[in-house]
Amino acid sequence: MARDGGTGVKALCWEGVNKVAVRTVPDPRIENAGDAIVRVTASSVCGSDLHLIGGYVPAMREGDILGHEFVGEVVELGPGVRTLRTGERVVVGSTIGCGGCWYCDTGRWSLCDNTNPNAELSERLWGQSPAGVFGSSHLTGGFAGSHAEYVRVPFADHGAYRVPLGLDDDAVVYASDAVPTGWMAAEMCDISDGDVVAVWGAGAVGQLAARSALLLGAERVVVIDRYPDRLAAARDNAGAHTLDYRTTDVQGALRELTAGRGPDACIEAVGMGADSDGLTGVYDRARHLMRLRSDRSGAVREAILACRKGGTVAMVGVFAGAVDGFPLGAVMHKGLTLRSGQQHSQRYLPVALDRMARGDIPTGYLTTHRMPLDEGPRGYDLFKHKTDGCLRVVFHPQG
Amino acid sequence: MVGGVNARFWGRVALGAAVGAVGYLAVRSVRVAADGGRRSYLGAVTIYRPPAEVYAFWRDLPNLGRSLGRVVRVDEIDDQRSRWVVEGPGSSEVDFIVELLADEPQRLLAWRADGAPVPHEGRVEFTPAPGDRGTEVRLYVTFTPSGATAVGPLSGDRVGRLLSDALRRVKQIIEAGEAITAEGRSSGRDAYDRLPAPDDAGSARLTPRPDPEPSPMPWPATGGPA
Numbered sequence: 001m002a003r004d005g006g007t008g009v010k011a012l013c014w015e016g017v018n019k020v021a022v023r024t025v026p027d028p029r030i031e032n033a034g035d036a037i038v039r040v041t042a043s044s045v046c047g048s049d050l051h052l053i054g055g056y057v058p059a060m061r062e063g064d065i066l067g068h069e070f071v072g073e074v075v076e077l078g079p080g081v082r083t084l085r086t087g088e089r090v091v092v093g094s095t096i097g098c099g100g101c102w103y104c105d106t107g108r109w110s111l112c113d114n115t116n117p118n119a120e121l122s123e124r125l126w127g128q129s130p131a132g133v134f135g136s137s138h139l140t141g142g143f144a145g146s147h148a149e150y151v152r153v154p155f156a157d158h159g160a161y162r163v164p165l166g167l168d169d170d171a172v173v174y175a176s177d178a179v180p181t182g183w184m185a186a187e188m189c190d191i192s193d194g195d196v197v198a199v200w201g202a203g204a205v206g207q208l209a210a211r212s213a214l215l216l217g218a219e220r221v222v223v224i225d226r227y228p229d230r231l232a233a234a235r236d237n238a239g240a241h242t243l244d245y246r247t248t249d250v251q252g253a254l255r256e257l258t259a260g261r262g263p264d265a266c267i268e269a270v271g272m273g274a275d276s277d278g279l280t281g282v283y284d285r286a287r288h289l290m291r292l293r294s295d296r297s298g299a300v301r302e303a304i305l306a307c308r309k310g311g312t313v314a315m316v317g318v319f320a321g322a323v324d325g326f327p328l329g330a331v332m333h334k335g336l337t338l339r340s341g342q343q344h345s346q347r348y349l350p351v352a353l354d355r356m357a358r359g360d361i362p363t364g365y366l367t368t369h370r371m372p373l374d375e376g377p378r379g380y381d382l383f384k385h386k387t388d389g390c391l392r393v394v395f396h397p398q399g
Numbered sequence: 400m401v402g403g404v405n406a407r408f409w410g411r412v413a414l415g416a417a418v419g420a421v422g423y424l425a426v427r428s429v430r431v432a433a434d435g436g437r438r439s440y441l442g443a444v445t446i447y448r449p450p451a452e453v454y455a456f457w458r459d460l461p462n463l464g465r466s467l468g469r470v471v472r473v474d475e476i477d478d479q480r481s482r483w484v485v486e487g488p489g490s491s492e493v494d495f496i497v498e499l500l501a502d503e504p505q506r507l508l509a510w511r512a513d514g515a516p517v518p519h520e521g522r523v524e525f526t527p528a529p530g531d532r533g534t535e536v537r538l539y540v541t542f543t544p545s546g547a548t549a550v551g552p553l554s555g556d557r558v559g560r561l562l563s564d565a566l567r568r569v570k571q572i573i574e575a576g577e578a579i580t581a582e583g584r585s586s587g588r589d590a591y592d593r594l595p596a597p598d599d600a601g602s603a604r605l606t607p608r609p610d611p612e613p614s615p616m617p618w619p620a621t622g623g624p625a
Contacts, residue, residue: 013587023590031583034576063587080576098575102447102532113447114571117581120563132579144584154579 010397011065011148012376017055020377025065028144028152033080036156038072038092042169043146044367045383045393046177047203048318051272052137053380057320059121059138067147067395068094068134069176071169074160075150083157090160091353092153093345094177096132096143099158103131110342115155116141125321130342139320147376149397158346164357170394171364172356174204178392179361180348181316182208182269188314188339189265191216196258198222198306200299201269202230202242204366204392205316209267211238211361222257224250224302229389237365254306262308270299271317297323304330315340369393439541440559444566447533447574450505450525456573457508457523460497466572467565483512517542538566 008024015021028037049066051057071091074084084090097109104112112131116122119129122139132154135145144151153160163172182205189197197213199206202225210221222241223234231242243253254263303313304327313336331338355361368391371379379393446453457463460481464473471484471492484494495515501507501522509522519542526535540562571578 008591009585011585011587013590015587021587023587024592025587025590026585028585029583031580032577061586061588063590065586096579098571098579100447100574100576102445105447114575115579117579119567120560141579142581142584144586148585152584155575 009149010373011144012067012373012395013062014053014060014064014066015062018053020053020066020380022374022376023063025063025144025148028148028150030076030078031152032154033078034155034157035078036074036081036084036153036160037076038070038090038146038151038153038160039075040070040072040146040148040151040397041089042072042173043067043070043148043395043397044173044176044178045380045395047205047271049135049380050384051318051320053384056272057137057139057318058125059118059142061138061142064135064138064142065145065148066135067145067151068136069173069178070134070146070151071163071173071176072146072151074156077156081156084160089163091163091172091175091349092134092146092156092160093180093349094134095130095342095345096134096141096154097158097344097346098155099346104158104346107344107347108341109158109344109346111344118142133342137320147373147395147397149373161349161353164353167353167356168364169396170367170370171362172353173394174208174363174366174392175349175352175356177343177345178204178366179208179212179352179356179363180343180345181205182210183212183348183351183355184341184343185209185267185269185314185316186212186216186218188341189213189216189218189267189312191218191265193217194219195264196220196222196261197265197267198224198254198263198303199240199267199269200224200303201317202227202234203269204363206267206269207234207238207240207366208361208363209269209316210234210240213265213267214239215355215360220257222254222263227386230386230391233365233391237362250302251306258308262306262311264308265312265314266303266307268299268303268313268315268317272296272319272323297326301325301327304336307334307336309334310336312337312339316343366392367394370396372399373397438558439539440562442538442559442562442566444536444570445528445533446536446570450527450534453534453536453573454505454508454525456569457525458502458504463569466569466578468568483515536566538562 006027009027010022011025013021013023030037046069052060074086074088074090077084077086095110096115097104097112098114101113110131115132116129118138118141122129125139130140132141132143134143186209191213195218197218199210199221202223206223210223213221220241222243224243224245225231226244226246231244234240234242243250300315307313356363368389369379369382371393373395376395379395382388382390383393460475461473464470464483469486471486474482476482479499481497482494483497484492487493493516495512497510497512499510501509505525507524511520512518519540521540524537528535568578
């Protein structure tokens with residue numbers, strides 16, 4: 001864990017499709033006046049990392065450091081940083097915001113105009129560029145991630161938040177991304193009295209979306225997945241009803257539960273790794289396996305079909321390119337509202353910390369596995385295959 | 400002066416000149432218009448600050464030059480003329496005079512740089528954006544035919560990209576106070592312990608996840624697309 005001499009730090013790097021390795025990489029440095037260097041004490045895996053590792057997201061480069069949910073200690077500050085002190089324990093949002101553009105000023109920080117140094121690349125793919133993101137593809141800046149002993153945090157005044165007392169690393173790490181994502185998904189549902197909300201995906205984000213939906217006033221929340229241990233966790237910790245889509249007719253069960261209306265809002269918390277059954281699913285999987293740049297979108301399709309007329313489908317799972325077989329007819333004829341986006345860290349992270357500190361949103365249980373960074377490859381293997389009851393792995397780079 | 404200098408040299412000089420003299424704003428779209436040897440570029444960006452502030456940033460030429468990266472310095476000779484010193488190849492520098500043709504505060508700046516390595520004319524217009532979204536900035540640059548030989552090595556794409564980068568930098572500095580860099584990012588590409596690794600010592604290949612068998616469809620197809 002050398003730093004003073006600058007002789008390198010340990011980091012978990014992507015080294016090609018389905019290949020990760022721990023390497024000793026050059027020390028991160030202050031590059032911009034608003035940067036901070038954070039000594040990482042905990043860094044979580046995330047389902048979106050699996051899309052990156054699997055090679056399904058364009059513009060990954062061999063050697064990229066993964067990780068975007070992290071807690072640590074501020075060890076160095078650029079001359080422009082005003083609100084932080086060295087030695088402070090901070091949790092850092094996964095999306096980077098400049099604080100000065102129209103998007104940041106209006107609370108839509110993940111759409112920041114100014115934090116993606118590769119904006120031109122994503123403009124070619126998506127028309128406009130979103131904010132920079134830690135530990136992701138070069139489409140969103142290629143910023144070094146947090147699965148490392150130290151990480152550079154640009155615009156630290158806007159992205160790093162002091163950790164309230166009483167929250168330990170393995171719990172508060174989810175304030176970076178998973179809790180804000182879940183909260184934003186629930187907020188996008190515009191929940192009103194009596195609403196039933198269905199959530200596809202019982203990973204951390206799905207469970208946190210379910211919990212948030214209840215806190216925001218949903219009458220009932222249903223979580224859909226195929227892993228019994230995850231469904232049990234959603235029942236026990238998020239207060240949700242659950243459906244196992246391998247053994248249950250989900251559409252039928254949701255219709256029955258809502259007496260034919262369909263859920264008032266549906267949250268998709270799976271992303272492009274979604275399974276789906278039937279012919280469309282086989283077609284999706286074949287194209288996905290061949291990396292034909294067509295994202296799998298089974299959960300989105302299910303959500304759209306299930307949603308009541310005039311309802312809202314909130315998509316927070318990550319997609320990168322195009323999807324096939326999108327049921328646009330159902331969207332149109334049922335008058336659905338589709339909402340989506342990366343979470344706005346700087347808007348939702350303070351809310352998340354407040355709710356977590358009050359005990360409204362428990363997160364400690366999500367960390368089923370903790371390990372040193374050296375075991376990173378094993379950690380991702382466990383997480384990918386969901387073996388040993390793995391829900392989330394948190395790395396502790398300082399040992 | 401142009402003849403006999405290789406294309407790469409003039410490419411570098413022209414880049415610096417284009418950025419330096421033209422100076423200006425992030426382009427969402429760059430259009431290249433052929434007009435009998437003249438080549439024109441349009442770039443546009445919205446900056447989330449009032450026109451007075453954006454104009455003032457722009458009109459302060461030494462400040463503008465500092466913001467653009469490849470400009471060494473800008474010396475104001477008088478109200479109309481300024482000398483721009485830009486990076487050339489290696490450690491060399493190239494300088495030329497830029498003459499302001501029009502200066503309408505908060506609205507417009509236009510200039511000409513006849514003696515530049517890439518002679519050109521430029522104009523930047525500032526318009527209040529609707530709904531308090533700041534200032535719409537539109538940049539027009541025309542490379543004049545006399546500079547054809549010098550412009551030669553520059554492809555339209557490169558000029559467009561360069562102007563686009565310059566516009567983006569100005570927007571970032573005005574809005575965010577600095578232009579974020581991707582330079583110096585640490586990565587495993589420079590790992591100290593990178594092994595040639597015939598069989599990946601220290602690295603692990605994740606085993607492919609078995610795909611779930613298609614389920615027997617316990618419910619009738621829901622009408623999803625097949």
